[in-house]
Amino acid sequence: MTVAGKVEEIIEVPSGMKASIQGHVITVSAKGIKLSRRLWHPRVKLAVSGNHITISSEMPSRREKALVGTFSAHIRNMIVGVTDGFRCEMKMVYSHFPMKLIVKDRGFVIENFLGEKFPRRARIMGETQVEVKGDQVILTGHDIEDVGQSAANIERATKIKNFDPRVFQDGVYIVVKPGEVP
Numbered sequence: 001m002t003v004a005g006k007v008e009e010i011i012e013v014p015s016g017m018k019a020s021i022q023g024h025v026i027t028v029s030a031k032g033i034k035l036s037r038r039l040w041h042p043r044v045k046l047a048v049s050g051n052h053i054t055i056s057s058e059m060p061s062r063r064e065k066a067l068v069g070t071f072s073a074h075i076r077n078m079i080v081g082v083t084d085g086f087r088c089e090m091k092m093v094y095s096h097f098p099m100k101l102i103v104k105d106r107g108f109v110i111e112n113f114l115g116e117k118f119p120r121r122a123r124i125m126g127e128t129q130v131e132v133k134g135d136q137v138i139l140t141g142h143d144i145e146d147v148g149q150s151a152a153n154i155e156r157a158t159k160i161k162n163f164d165p166r167v168f169q170d171g172v173y174i175v176v177k178p179g180e181v182p
Helices: 060-084 144-157
Strands: 005-013 018-022 023-032 033-038 043-049 052-060 084-093 101-102 107-111 120-123 128-135 136-141 171-176
Touching: 005 060, 018 043, 023 060, 033 060, 052 060, 060 144, 084 144, 101 128, 107 144, 120 144, 136 144, 144 171
Parallel strands: none
Antiparallel strands: 005 052, 018 023, 023 033, 043 052, 084 136, 084 171, 101 107, 107 120, 128 136
């Protein structure tokens, strides 16, 4: 909402959920799940009152207007993450050499990629859970950034160099992004 010289966004916190601000860190929690994020800019103010989170800026420039929208999007993602969580689907594609996908500790291992002798590895971020079902890889978690970055790490680990990508299409690719409806 824009009022002469002021930009303000109000986010309603669902019942059963708790939101708090300490310093520049906003925390959203429910059902034993807690997400925190540092959101700070000198001309953007955050406030929690009752079941509303208010993000505002007095006399905003174009940048502050954008930051108010960005902060509200981050907070909405935190609310969705705490209530429902996020899911990302990936698909394994190969033409000749069958790959073997393994989840080890906090890492993801891709064996026999293009017949390579040494496995490729990808880092799994935060509390993201990874499950391999045949040629499907399913990532779930409460933090959209951890789920998305884990999927990007896996996709990046199967990047092919020095070959024509139109011919060599092997890899593990994102099919459904976190936050998208399949």
